[in-house]
Amino acid sequence: MHLAATIDQFNREVVGHAMATHMHAELVCDAVDLAHRRGLVRPGAIFHSDPRQYTSKDSAPR
Template sequence: MTSPHLRLVGNITCLPDFEGWLYLATVIDLHTREIVGHAMAEHMRTDLVCHAIDLAAARGFIDDDAVFHSGRGVQYTSGQFRAALAE
């Protein structure tokens, strides 16, 4: 990878808190290894990963020809998330 903003990966992790679980979705730039987008919620719905990718895009961390990789969870394979990536 020769420049940032071209190869991104996403993941969701769960974090225990005093009231149950929080879910953290991250978008990581493989070139810089920085977290360029994130979102946290009490659920793992598709909105969670969409908010993370939206933040990365709003911050200017995604090039038009970027490639995004994630696991094959329903959040990442949904039409809603594909639409968020297309934006």
């Protein structure tokens, strides 16, 4: 299993997460989407990912 987490860097709170048996872009997108659905991401938020792990234009903010 692989875990992707969206973390608020201000307070280190996990605001979105997703688990899957793969490391496709969908995993990261699901974690970011959950944070959005929970209303925990403000407009203009900046997302950073480890470029060694996640290098897909599909994981860019929508």
